[in-house]
Amino acid sequence: MAAPADPSPMSAPVLDADALLDDPAIRIVVCCGSGGVGKTTTAAALGVRAAERGRKVVVLTIDPARRLAQSMGIDSLDNVPRRVPGIEGEGGGELHAMMLDMKRTFDEVVEAHTDAERARAILENPFYQSLSAGFAGTQEYMAMEKLGQLRARDEWDLIIVDTPPSRSALDFLDAPKRLGSFLDGKFIKVLMAPAKMGGRAGMKFLNVGMSMMTGTLGKLLGGQLLRDVQTFVAAMDTMFGGFRTRADATYTLLQAPGTAFLVVATPERDALREAAYFVERLAAEDMPLAGLVLNRVHGSEAARLSAEHALAAAENLDGVGIVDQTTGKAGLREPADRSDAPSEAAAPDTTPDPAEHTDHEDHTSHIDQLTAGLLRLHAERMQVVAREQRTRDRFTALHPEVAVTEVAALPGDVHDLEGLRAIGHRLATGSAPA
Numbered sequence: 290m291a292a293p294a295d296p297s298p299m300s301a302p303v304l305d306a307d308a309l310l311d312d313p314a315i316r317i318v319v320c321c322g323s324g325g326v327g328k329t330t331t332a333a334a335l336g337v338r339a340a341e342r343g344r345k346v347v348v349l350t351i352d353p354a355r356r357l358a359q360s361m362g363i364d365s366l367d368n369v370p371r372r373v374p375g376i377e378g379e380g381g382g383e384l385h386a387m388m389l390d391m392k393r394t395f396d397e398v399v400e401a402h403t404d405a406e407r408a409r410a411i412l413e414n415p416f417y418q419s420l421s422a423g424f425a426g427t428q429e430y431m432a433m434e435k436l437g438q439l440r441a442r443d444e445w446d447l448i449i450v451d452t453p454p455s456r457s458a459l460d461f462l463d464a465p466k467r468l469g470s471f472l473d474g475k476f477i478k479v480l481m482a483p484a485k486m487g488g489r490a491g492m493k494f495l496n497v498g499m500s501m502m503t504g505t506l507g508k509l510l511g512g513q514l515l516r517d518v519q520t521f522v523a524a525m526d527t528m529f530g531g532f533r534t535r536a537d538a539t540y541t542l543l544q545a546p547g548t549a550f551l552v553v554a555t556p557e558r559d560a561l562r563e564a565a566y567f568v569e570r571l572a573a574e575d576m577p578l579a580g581l582v583l584n585r586v587h588g589s590e591a592a593r594l595s596a597e598h599a600l601a602a603a604e605n606l607d608g609v610g611i612v613d614q615t616t617g618k619a620g621l622r623e624p625a626d627r628s629d630a631p632s633e634a635a636a637p638d639t640t641p642d643p644a645e646h647t648d649h650e651d652h653t654s655h656i657d658q659l660t661a662g663l664l665r666l667h668a669e670r671m672q673v674v675a676r677e678q679r680t681r682d683r684f685t686a687l688h689p690e691v692a693v694t695e696v697a698a699l700p701g702d703v704h705d706l707e708g709l710r711a712i713g714h715r716l717a718t719g720s721a722p723a
Contacts, residue, residue, distance in 0.1 A: 306335070310344065318449045335449055349432070362374050392421045394435050437542065556678075561684045568688055581684075586695045604661075
């Protein structure tokens with residue numbers, strides 16, 4: 290019979306983000322995780338911090354949101370790395386940023402690996418235009434292509450990649466293999482066969498050996514689309530091997546010691562479940578994992594006041610109140626009868642004004658309501674803190690070897706370099722939320 294699990298929380302090793310950014314052997318940092326956890330902001334904040342610590346950095350983002358460009362002081366980001374102004378630091382570091390243009394990257398690959406005439410035929414082909422703009426997995430593969438291009442230029446000593454927002458965080462890793470499977474598939478090989486045989490022999494093969502297949506496909510896809518596909522495949526024939534070779538090379542690059550993966554998650558059950566799955570997949574693929582960035586963590590400077598005590602105090606205020614108001618005001622309403630008191634005619638009128646009593650009571654009641662409301666808000670915050678801690682403890686119990694750094698939740702969105710610096714500081718220090 291198995292021993293019961295230890296219910297006590299486990300402490301994970303701390304991720305030293307500055308040591309990672311300062312290591313000259315680390316040339317690529319890949320930020321990955323499920324959608325909406327802050328990968329883009331994390332990648333940008335790491336880029337700012339690394340540049341201000343002396344490294345020459347380029348951040349490749351896949352997020353089309355314009356707020357990132359605005360936070361870096363750039364009008365817009367496109368497929369060309371652009372220098373980010375306002376970077377401070379004594380080490381001569383630089384920060385460049387770019388946003389992946391999937392179709393433009395595909396076009397660049399075609400133009401770089403075939404002659405001008407064939408490139409023009411491919412770029413003008415309707416099937417290619419559809420493929421380059423929206424084929425499943427194209428964005429992930431083109432992100433890999435762009436990463437390979439940036440690394441080959443050797444212009445930057447650190448490349449930070451923000452992986453594409455996708456239904457599954459694993460798509461980025463699967464893209465090279467998926468494209469290779471597509472290019473090696475039976476459908477592509479059949480369509481390539483006539484072009485490989487050439488001339489009349491190819492047409493005879495197409496007309497005789499493929500008549501049933503092309504007839505069926507023609508009905509499903511339309512005759513013109515089928516001809517566009519065949520023309521595209523014939524023009525791309527010489528490039529298919531290059532696609533596969535570069536995909537394999539980039540995949541190998543991701544496994545190299547100079548690459549580090551950072552899994553980004555929020556302290557929520559679904560996000561950490563996806564993070565755990567990703568950690569396991571990285572290990573299975575021999576990808577070097579640096580650690581987990583736990584983003585938007587909540588905390589309180591009044592953590593000693595538990596949720597239970599806060600709720601009890603709020604209920605007390607809503608009921609009879611912490612202060613006995615009736616006893617506290619009795620002396621004002623009934624002054625003591627003293628024998629040496631001045632006569633009624635000579636004595637000043639000290640009888641409280643009923644209107645003043647009403648105002649005082651209303652003011653006290655209003656303060657009590659505000660205090661009770663604040664106590665309930667604090668109780669809710671402490672419940673969130675406790676839930677997040679339990680969720681993190683479950684992840685740590687499953688993966689005690691994964692180094693973790695926490696990033697405290699900010700009160701608003703990041704909209705400038707100062708905001709990115711604040712995130713970078715939290716990444717580096719693992720600061721406790723406040």
